[in-house]
Each structure stands twice: as structure tokens, then as C-alpha cells.
Amino acid sequence: MNGSLIGMGGPARAAILALGLFSAPAMAQTPPAAPAADAPAPPAAAATAPSPAVIRIGFLRSYEKTTALSVLDEPPEDIGLAGANLAIADNNTTGKFTGQNFTLETVTSKPGEDVMPAAEKMIADGIHYIVTDLSAEDTLKVADRLAPSGALVFNAGALDDSLREENCRANMLHTAPTRSMLADGLVQYLMWKQWRNWVLITGSHDKDKLFADALKNSARKFGGKILEEKIFEDTGGARNTDSGQAQVQRQIPVFMQGLPEHDAVLVADESEVFGTYIPWRTWVPRPVAGSAGLRPNSWHPSSEQWGGEQIQNRFEKSAGRRMQSKDMQVWTAIRVLGEAASRTNSVEPAKIDAFIKGPDFTLAAFKGQRLTFRDWNWQLRQPILLADDTSVVSASPQEGFLHQNSELDTLGIDRPETKCSF
Template sequence: IIVDASAPTLLKLADWAKEKDILLFNIRATDVSLRQEDCRANVMHIVPDRYMLADALAQYLVKMDWKNWLLVHGSTPADAANVEAAERAAKRFGANIVDVREYVDISGGRRDGVGPVPPAKPRKEASVNNTVVPTTGYDVIMVADEDQVFGPLIPYRGGGAPRIVAGTTGLFATTWSPGHEKWGATQANNNFEKDFDRIMLPIDHQAYVAARTIGEAVTRNPKNDFETVSAFIHGPDLQLAPFKGIKQQFRPWDGQFRQPLLIATEKVPVSVSPQRGFPHASHPEIEVDTLGIDEPESICKM
């Protein structure tokens, strides 16, 4: 069953299907808990979790030497989860969050009431012509605003000098982009637009990968019973190539789909993570495992 639903609904479905020959494919819920304390053996996660998304973006920003971030966030639980993911990624890859600011969403308030983002608190003082000048010291405004309450205004309301905007607004990590052109993606985008008269969105690509996984497992196994197909999907012999340049499969410790992530704007991708130069100990031959929860960090008990 391909599931486009929230985490609570997905967990209810997983528990309902526990004693049945049913495998669920999560294409929507990015909650880290679904891959950790709330993981289920009958759930495969196509959509990346927030840790994977934050890690992919952080790797690119650090590679570009944009290491100092002003973190601006909203007041929802999802925003708090994105803040936690950004803080984890910064620590993991050597970035520095110089200040954290909260935008408090006043019920009934108008979006055009969002004021300018104040400069970060001074991180250091520099002496210029014998005059002490405070410097804000951030390269990026990192936004955590999943509901897009104030985020779209941040590129035009940043305090002080212009800065790169990333996170849930501006530059972000994603599974798919309508501007993706490498590894056969142009043909995939064109075919989708021809068939459905609209661009392919990340949720569409995630659903495609889920369906492709099922098709691959069935066609590669003469026996199409549930146990055989499920074992193949969970195992190392599954090798998918959904327009990302490498063969992809699921992590055995939590059912998360291993995949490169695009670093993109709303229109075009600018890079693909994982970036080179971020080694890890557990599976050094699998670069995509630098994104998200690596095996030694996992508390999933499937």
C-alpha cells in the first residue's frame, strides 16, 4: 500500500497491518520518529526524513563555505522539528548557528505584518580605523517555516546586508525538481508533463519510486509470494535507478530509502548531495549514508 498520509495515520495503518501480508510505503511523512522509536518492520520510507533533508542542505552550505547561519523559525511542532534537524546538521558537518530567532505567529495576523528580520546578535567585534565595529557574522538565513507563514518574505526582509536564504524557503533539499536534467530526468519530467499536463512534484516522484520498487521486486522473483517479495525489497539485491545517478536501495536498520537529494530552488537544482568530503565510519563505501540516521545512531528495533 502506497501511503500519502501523516505520521499518526501511518502508524495506525502499520499497526492494523502488522499480522497481515501487507507492506506500506511512506511517501509523505518526514518525521524522524518513524525511523527511530516508532519504526515498524512493515513500513518502507521513500520520503526522506527531516534529518536527511537538513544534512543534505548542510553539506552543500558547508562545502560552499557558508558556515555561519542565522536560524529563524516559526512556532509549530514541525518548525521545532526542523530547528532540531538544522542544529544537528550544523554540529555534524561543522557549521555554526550564530543566533536563533522565533517568529511568533499571531492568530488572525496578516502576512504583510511580518517585519524585517533583525540582524544576528554581534558574534565578535572588529577594529576598523581604531573604531570598534560589531559584525553579525552570518552567511545564511536558515528558515524553519513548513507552513510558509513568514518564510516567503524572508529573502526580502533580511536585516543588514543581503544574505543567502535556505531551509524551507529559498534553497532547500528535495527528492525531485522540475528542472532536474541529469541521468534521464529530462525525459521523466517531459513524459510526466505530457501525461498529466503539469510538472512532476516531489510527492509524485516518491510515489513513482514506491511503485517502481514493487514492480522491480515482483519481476525479479519467479515466486511472487509476500515473504519472497518483502525479503527482496528489504535486502541488498534490490537496485533501483530512479534518475539520481546511482543504484538505490533501503537501509536495513530502519527501512529508509537510500537516495541522493537535490539541492534546489523552486525552479532549478543547483547541486546534488551527498557532497564529497564528508566521510563516515559505518559504511564508508555508501556515501548516501552520510545523510540522516546512520546505523550506529539508530534506535530502531525492527
């Protein structure tokens, strides 16, 4: 066999051989005899190759242009969708060899709109796989509606631990990390740095409180201390213009005055009300982490390690910008399906589903190690990147944080602690 086939996956190698792209070494032989004059003509070659089998993927997303404290943090209109488009292209590159073709059907709604009509239409159209970038509530509704059909939902947007715990579903898998995974990744790094004593500044919205709770749990888990927590109330003003830099420069230090001696400031501000104001404006000079300063992410636009430069270049060529966390989470969900279809050499949902949920499934995703699903709540194990605005500072799990099965299981809720019961 030609040496260039060595190491090629079985389905791709079989497809290449079937296409005749490689041939066995020539053997000496006598020329074939000319056909008899009355011999029938050979049948004409097929005009076209067999059509590839199609795997249809639905994508339900919620988007509305929002104002962030920094215009640099405003999510682009194609956030997540650009990752989906690249993943479809990547799947179809392999699909050329395996006889598989992946298509994407996207429905975008505004926050608060009813997503169920779109989900039900996808089910009626026979779509078995739906990727979601929705609120936790809408994600759960879609999973419950799809359950009778046997279809799978891939949650690529909602961070809520509840979707993996008390509200887990057997037909709902998660490529988005949880808040507990993000908090554990950050706290591991602070403990590794021996910065053990923190103050916590929490926003007044529900999402802020969920992230604050995750940070508190991580502190207990790894031995850190939150010495004091302060609540930053959202008064509802126009965040970009009302106060002005001069007032912010005066008000934030006063807000931070009188706190106990600490090593770092933790910020829980998923609602984008105040977090960007904290770095460089604290009463005493301290590093800031959480929703501002050093942030935990599933991905970062500057990440180029572990082959990341390759996907960044392809993504930038496709989307005209760098890849963000939401893009990577959606890309990963669709690549899970592409990998499973390729490895099983099948488009049958039963075979693909069983492989994804089986012990042999792994996915390479430019994070330094292959990713797998936790079989107790279908959360994707993954490293957490810790980054500031311009670069990746570190990646967790950190050195020295050990686990009997996988060090990635030091991030988030482990099997003995899970509340999930399918």
C-alpha cells in the same frame, strides 16, 4: 540467439522467446509430409493468452486544498496520485513481458479524518501492499493495523525521523526522505561553500521545530555554527492579505536586525507562515536556505539530469504538469514493487517482500545512482537535490563527505546512531 536480446533481463527475455518474437536461424529441411486423410485435426489454438497475475496496490492519501504564502506553492489536487498513476503504467509496461498486471486502489481523506476504515477494507480485500501519504501518526496506525496480516506499508509522505527510529516497524518502509536527510544535504552544501556561520529563524508550530532540530543536529554533525535562533510567532492572520507587501518590506528587516555577523540565514517554516518573506528582505544581504531560498528536496520539477528529462516528459504528458517531490516519492514506492516483481519473476508476496528487504535489491530512480534500503530502519537511501524556485543548484552528498559503506549514508541517521529495534 538474436543480437537484440543481449542485455535484456531474464524474465523479459524468456517472455519474448515464449511469445515467439524472435526465432532461431532457419535450418535446411525437407518439407513435411501431408497428413493422412484420416488424421485427426490439430487442436484449435487458444482463443486468448493466459490472464496476467495481478498485484494489487492500495494508496491511502490525505489531501485538502490549502493556502500557501505563494499561490505557486499550493499543492495540486493530484499531488502524489499523479506519481502513482505513472508508476502503475511503468510497471505494466514491463508486466506485459513478465505476465504481471498492477492495479491501484486509492482512498483520499481530509486531514484529521479516520483512515482506519479504508485501511481495514484494503486488508479485508486481500491487498498486501499499501502506499501512504499521511501524517506520521496515521502512517504508524496503518502499519500497526497491517502487521498481523504481514502486509507492507510504504511511507511516501511523512518526513518524521521518529518513524524510522523509536517508532520504526518491520513492515514499514520509507521512500520519503527524513528531515535529518534533508537538513544534512543542505548543511553539507553550505560547508562545502565555506559558509559556516548561520542564524536560524524558526516558526512556532511543531513541524517547524522538528525541522529546526534537524538543522541544529546537522550543524553539530558537520561542524557548522548556529550563532542565534529567533522564533517567528504565528499570530493567525490571513497570511496572503493582511500585511501587504509594503508592511512585510518594513517588518522583516526590523525582525532580522541586531543578529550577529553570519554567512547565511536558515529558515525552518514547514507551516508556510513566513518563510517566503525572508529572501531579499533581510537586514544585511545574505543567502537564505531551508524552507525558503535554497531548499532541500527529494526531487524538483526542473530536474533533468541522469535521464530525468525522460520521466519529466512522460509525467507531464500524463499529468499536465511537472513532477514534484511527493509525486516522485509515491512513484518510487510503486516502482519498488514493480522492480521486485520483475526481478523475482513472481507475484507471491513472500518472494517479493524477501527480495525488497534483501541485499540484491536496487532501484534506478533518475538520481545518478541506484537506490537501496537501509536494513536497520528500512529508509531508502537517496541523494537530496538542492534547488531554488527555478532550478537545481546542487545534489548531496557533496564531494568530500565520505563513508565506509555508502556516501548516501552521510545523509540522515547512520547505523551506529539508530534507535530502531524491530
